[in-house]
Amino acid sequence: MHRTAIRWIGVSLVIALFVAATGSPAHAQGSADPNPGAITLTAGFDFANAYFFRGIPQDDTGVVMWPSGDLGFALFSGDGALKSFGVNIGTWNSLHTGSAGSDGPSGKLWYESDFYTGASLGFGKGTALGVTYTAYTSPNGLFGTVKELSFKLTVDDSGLLGAAAVKPYMVLAQELDGQADGGANEGTYLELGIGPGLSLSRASLTVPMKVGLSLSDYYEGADGDDTFGFFSVAGVVTVPFTSAPTRFGSWNIHGGVEFLFLGDRNEAVFGDSSHVIGSIGIGLSY
Amino acid sequence: MLSMSGVRKNALTLAAAACTTLFLASTPAWAQDAASADPNPGALTITGSVDFLNQYMFRGIQQNNTGFVTWPAFDLGLAAYSGDGGLKSVTINFGTWNSLHTGNTGLDGASGKLWYESDFYAVLGLGFGGGTSFSTTYTAYTSPNSGFTTVKEVMFKLALDDSGYLGKGAVKPYLAIAQEFDTDVGVGQADGGANAGTYMEIGFAPGLAASRASIAFPIKVGLSLSDYYELEGEDNKFGFFSIAGIVTVPLGGTTSFGSWNVHGGVEYQKLGTTTEFFNGGESNQVIGSFGIGFSY
Numbered sequence: 001m002h003r004t005a006i007r008w009i010g011v012s013l014v015i016a017l018f019v020a021a022t023g024s025p026a027h028a029q030g031s032a033d034p035n036p037g038a039i040t041l042t043a044g045f046d047f048a049n050a051y052f053f054r055g056i057p058q059d060d061t062g063v064v065m066w067p068s069g070d071l072g073f074a075l076f077s078g079d080g081a082l083k084s085f086g087v088n089i090g091t092w093n094s095l096h097t098g099s100a101g102s103d104g105p106s107g108k109l110w111y112e113s114d115f116y117t118g119a120s121l122g123f124g125k126g127t128a129l130g131v132t133y134t135a136y137t138s139p140n141g142l143f144g145t146v147k148e149l150s151f152k153l154t155v156d157d158s159g160l161l162g163a164a165a166v167k168p169y170m171v172l173a174q175e176l177d178g179q180a181d182g183g184a185n186e187g188t189y190l191e192l193g194i195g196p197g198l199s200l201s202r203a204s205l206t207v208p209m210k211v212g213l214s215l216s217d218y219y220e221g222a223d224g225d226d227t228f229g230f231f232s233v234a235g236v237v238t239v240p241f242t243s244a245p246t247r248f249g250s251w252n253i254h255g256g257v258e259f260l261f262l263g264d265r266n267e268a269v270f271g272d273s274s275h276v277i278g279s280i281g282i283g284l285s286y
Numbered sequence: 287m288l289s290m291s292g293v294r295k296n297a298l299t300l301a302a303a304a305c306t307t308l309f310l311a312s313t314p315a316w317a318q319d320a321a322s323a324d325p326n327p328g329a330l331t332i333t334g335s336v337d338f339l340n341q342y343m344f345r346g347i348q349q350n351n352t353g354f355v356t357w358p359a360f361d362l363g364l365a366a367y368s369g370d371g372g373l374k375s376v377t378i379n380f381g382t383w384n385s386l387h388t389g390n391t392g393l394d395g396a397s398g399k400l401w402y403e404s405d406f407y408a409v410l411g412l413g414f415g416g417g418t419s420f421s422t423t424y425t426a427y428t429s430p431n432s433g434f435t436t437v438k439e440v441m442f443k444l445a446l447d448d449s450g451y452l453g454k455g456a457v458k459p460y461l462a463i464a465q466e467f468d469t470d471v472g473v474g475q476a477d478g479g480a481n482a483g484t485y486m487e488i489g490f491a492p493g494l495a496a497s498r499a500s501i502a503f504p505i506k507v508g509l510s511l512s513d514y515y516e517l518e519g520e521d522n523k524f525g526f527f528s529i530a531g532i533v534t535v536p537l538g539g540t541t542s543f544g545s546w547n548v549h550g551g552v553e554y555q556k557l558g559t560t561t562e563f564f565n566g567g568e569s570n571q572v573i574g575s576f577g578i579g580f581s582y
Contacts, residue, residue, distance in 0.1 A: 034328025
């Protein structure tokens, strides 16, 4: 009964937002920027059949929902070596109807709530460096809070390669307190990835690929630290609701399939060496 | 060790608030250029705030009695419709309101966790002529540190902005009725009682606005229409009476980052029989608060 109500609320919200975004009257379809100021809001609500955090199994039963919101503050933009400076603050959440949520020992839906804040520096040729502090918390008490500091280097090579751009990035994360693997020591994580894609007039397709590695104690298992955590390749299609921003911003619906190949430690926890994750959701940028 | 950690967190929070205030107060000229232009002419409005208090009373019901309380909140408003007919506006709001406690119901409590309360709400608001508005709000009050069981509530609120009639003498009256649902004995209820409660609140918010600051004097009374303030099998109708003074000082006008303010106030609550019991036998409560807010 409870789950049915939640599903209906979720479905109703999606329909209401879809209708609101697609059914905006003509006066709302103007091409003028609805938000020329220095604050940007992005938000999403996604549904998935499983949740793996950096290859570490979290839940593959029931339905997983990921509401998220981010506020970006554009503090500086210029023409020098430093092109931009911004600060972000946001939250990312994971709601589970399965064994890690309302059907689990806590009986509570809200499995994970992350709070993060970060700063990013934009340089020439599409290069950017970001630093982020994240507190991963579990409102239903299924894991202890993990605090982490991460650095991300990205290159948007669209200017050099055009449609063939692969947009490489590298993430280096250090656990400060608490551990994602529940192991003996705080871990150091490295992620390398690319995000090639195609952009058409009515939709875009991206094919993100990434590999997650332990530099130190990030994937601790019975046989010690496993360096290889996971490899992932996905296909994600994004369809904007409108061709230009409306006074409600830019909305989209997106969906994809991710193929996940796990390292020995994560395979031992999950009981299988691979998994397919399907997801669908709506997104907002304003 | 815990108190040391609390002191460090307090210092960090205060330092962050001070830095934010300094940053906003010293917003560079390029950000002020946009003062005359609306940075956000679209249909979405973002509001947020962080407040610090010595005490959290939910509709007169004590929620902590040691340490201090921090309230981060965020709201997204969608202006879905505006017109000149009988119905002037339709708005939809989504938001979250949170209460972080260092004291006995937070870090120093049984859970050892700071995050005492996290509320999610959605509001449908209808604006009519003459400053009248009617809103329906669904709220899920949850407790990440399991300090209480989730309370689900639907609230209806009728409000009148009488500024158009009374100018500076406006009192902005409102009436709210809230119904708890999906309850069980001791579960899903603000009073932890036997039955789902029905709550009524009547309030006014007279105030004065000047160019550099504004002051508001919200006055309200909370009553149980049915089983909202249960105590030992008896429902006590009178929950609380509250009067407060709140000063709000804008920070630097409207910039490309929206409008920011600092605010602070003192609230006095006179409690009823049930709420006095929950407050350790003390029928009076004084609450001090200050915070920072923004609207974009």
